[in-house]
Amino acid sequence: xxxxxxxxxxxxxxxxxxxxxxxxxxxxxxxxxxxxxxxxxxxxxxxxxxxxxxxxxxxxxxxxxxxxxxxxxxxxxxxxxxxxxxxxxxxxxxxxxxxxxxxxxxxxxxxxxxxxxxxxxxxxxxxxxxxxxxxxxxxxxxxxxxxxxxxxxxxxxxxxxxxxxxxxxxxxxxxxxxxxxxxxxxxxxxxxxxxxxxxxxxxxxxxxxxxxxxxxxxxxxxxxxxxxxxxxxxxxxxxxxxxxxxxxxxxxxxxxxxxxxxxxxxxxxxxxxxxxxxxxxxxxxxxxxxxxxxxxxxxxxxxxxxxxxxxxxxxxxxxxxxxxxxxxxxxxxxxxxxxxxxxxxxxxxxxxxxxxxxxxxxxxxxxxxxxxxxxxxxxxxxxxxxxxxxxxxxxxxxxxxxxxx
Numbered sequence: 001x002x003x004x005x006x007x008x009x010x011x012x013x014x015x016x017x018x019x020x021x022x023x024x025x026x027x028x029x030x031x032x033x034x035x036x037x038x039x040x041x042x043x044x045x046x047x048x049x050x051x052x053x054x055x056x057x058x059x060x061x062x063x064x065x066x067x068x069x070x071x072x073x074x075x076x077x078x079x080x081x082x083x084x085x086x087x088x089x090x091x092x093x094x095x096x097x098x099x100x101x102x103x104x105x106x107x108x109x110x111x112x113x114x115x116x117x118x119x120x121x122x123x124x125x126x127x128x129x130x131x132x133x134x135x136x137x138x139x140x141x142x143x144x145x146x147x148x149x150x151x152x153x154x155x156x157x158x159x160x161x162x163x164x165x166x167x168x169x170x171x172x173x174x175x176x177x178x179x180x181x182x183x184x185x186x187x188x189x190x191x192x193x194x195x196x197x198x199x200x201x202x203x204x205x206x207x208x209x210x211x212x213x214x215x216x217x218x219x220x221x222x223x224x225x226x227x228x229x230x231x232x233x234x235x236x237x238x239x240x241x242x243x244x245x246x247x248x249x250x251x252x253x254x255x256x257x258x259x260x261x262x263x264x265x266x267x268x269x270x271x272x273x274x275x276x277x278x279x280x281x282x283x284x285x286x287x288x289x290x291x292x293x294x295x296x297x298x299x300x301x302x303x304x305x306x307x308x309x310x311x312x313x314x315x316x317x318x319x320x321x322x323x324x325x326x327x328x329x330x331x332x333x334x335x336x337x338x339x340x341x342x343x344x345x346x347x348x349x350x351x352x353x354x355x356x357x358x359x360x361x362x363x364x365x366x367x368x369x370x371x372x373x374x375x376x377x378x379x380x381x382x383x384x385x386x387x388x389x390x391x392x393x394x395x396x397x398x399x400x401x402x403x404x405x
Contacts, residue, residue, distance in 0.1 A: 024314060024339035025324050027077045028364035037078040043069065046357035046364050048180075048281070048346030050106040055130050058355055059111060060346070060364060061101040068101060068113065068124060068160075071364065083124050083160045090118045096162035098122065103181040103237075104346070107192055110212075112165075114178040114196065121165040121178060121196065121207070123216055129160065167207065167220040175220070176200040180248075184240045184262055195223070195245055195262070197235025204235050204247055204260070223265035224258070231267075233258065237282045237346070239289070244268065246289060248279040255279060257291065257301075273310035275299045281346045281357070290354060292344040296320050298356065298367070314367060315341045322361040339367070 028046075030038040046069075049060040058071040059082070067084035071077050089097030099117025106112070111124040167175065177200035184193035184206075194207040203225070207218040224247070225231035237248035240262060247258040255278045257271035271289075276299060281292040289301040290313070297315035301308060321340025342360025349355065354367040 023325065024365055024367045026322075026358075026363050026365050028071055028079055029362075030077065037080070038071075041362075042079050043362055043364065045359050045362065046346070047102045047359060048104040049348045049355050049357050049364070050104050050111070051348045051350050051355065052106060052109075052126070052130050053350060056350065057130055058348075058364075059104065059106070059126070060355075060357060061104050061113065063100055063102055063116075063359075066098050066101065068098075068104075068111065070126075070129065082126065082129060083162055088117060090115070090120075090164075092122075092162050092164055094161055096122070096124075096160075102179045103197070105182045105194070107183050107186075110191075112181055112183070112194060114181050115164075116177050116179055116199075119175050119177060121167065121175070121181070121194070121218075123163045123165055123212065125161045125163075163212070163216040165207070165210070166215065166217045168217070169220040171222050173201070173203075173220075173222055175205065178205075180235055180238045182238045182240050182245075184245075185243075194218070195238045195240060197238050197247065199234055199236065199250075202232050202234060204233075204238065204245070204265075206262075206265075224260050224267070226265070236280050239282045239284055241284050246282060246284075248282050248291065250278050250280060250294070252278055257282075257289070271301060271308055271310070273299075273308075275310050275312055281344065283347045283349050283354070285349050285352055285354070290347060290349070292341075292347055292356060294343060296341045296343065296360075298341075298344065298347075298354070314339055315344070320360060322358075322363070324365075339365075341365075 028038055029040040029042055043062055045062060045064040047061050047063040049058060051058050056073050060069050062069055065086060066088050067081045069079055070082045071079050083096045084098045088099040090099060091097040098115050101113055102116045103114035104111060109125060109127040109130055111126055113122040113124060115122045175198055177198055178196045179199040180197035182195050184195055186192035191210040196205045196207060198205060204223045206221050206223045210218040234250040235247050236250035239246040243262050245260040245262040247260060249256050249258055256276055257279060258267060259269045261268055276291065276293060278294040279291045280294050283290050291299050293299060295317050296319060297317050298313045299310055300313045301310050319340065320342040322342060323340040325339040341358050344356050345359045346357045347354055356365050356367060358365050
């Protein structure tokens with residue numbers, strides 16, 4: 001969030017206009033002010049998203065646009081391509097190329113990306129984008145190359161470096177179509193383990209011993225299901241939490257969430273519900289598992305550790321649309337109506353604010369729930385403290401705008 005935006009948000013006039021309801025708003029593309037760096041058509045098919053928590057910078061993949069995009073929380077939001085071009089290919093370096101980039105996860109300043117069309121895991125160093133230190137890069141020192149523009153819109157900020165992770169398979173089974181990815185634990189090593197879902201093989205793999213210093217490499221091993229079983233899954237999303245791995249099974253025959261032991265790969269339980277027809281994306285907010293579904297809804301599993309309780313959060317089931325609105329009209333009895341999505345996929349959170357890839361609408365939306373002012377106010381606090389406005393404390397009850405633009 002920019003300093004100007006933060007100061008405007010905290011003004012008494014703006015505070016009076018903010019609705020009390022939890023809302024869903026579209027932040028990409030910008031359809032109200034026609035912002036040149038965030039206009040309709042900028043994104044083709046967003047699939048997965050991660051957030052750099054220290055700066056609030058949002059990164060997401062454009063599956064059909066063959067690029068990795070960056071979105072800030074300025075007002076309005078600015079969108080730019082940080083890696084890849086609007087053409088398929090396979091090339092490392094500062095002028096990287098991808099083929100159907102999909103799953104995304106982040107560790108410190110590094111993005112780990114599923115390059116589905118190239119059957120590989122790519123690593124993108126974003127240090128120049130989220131850090132002012134020129135020596136902060138991991139893969140290769142950045143250069144002062146200028147940003148290429150087309151009609152005033154940044155299309156390829158050459159401030160990132162991309163490398164391909166060379167994987168040695170312990171079972172002689174390589175990745176075929178990696179689609180989902182998440183970070184696991186980091187114990188006595190520089191980088192965490194990675195969990196990858198391969199939708200072509202219907203398997204979940206684990207990558208250990210990740211090294212990026214001299215040569216990008218890692219060790220690939222099959223995790224689930226075991227080769228001797230008849231279990232068939234479509235791992236469209238994976239999330240790690242406290243030694244457990246949650247795998248979204250997108251098959252139409254047996255949809256649900258498989259809960260695995262992250263180290264042994266054994267199946268601990270399966271979360272199924274009529275509200276979970278073909279899950280497509282997941283993230284964890286506190287102790288709740290948020291899940292996007294192909295029936296255009298977002299649901300919430302409120303109790304992952306005890307009795308499972310799946311409840312509808314937002315979106316109208318089996319009714320595609322592109323409408324901003326409240327999270328639940330039944331809950332708030334709002335005249336604005338419930339928000340509508342079209343095939344939502346990847347999602348991430350900062351606090352209780354959810355960022356969702358609305359793939360069918362070629363858009364990127366923000367769903368604010370459970371007092372959004374507290375979920376995102378740390379971004380405002382960080383921005384204002386840069387100005388040495390030390391009277392602001394994290395415990396203060398701030399109100400965040402219902403439109404992060």
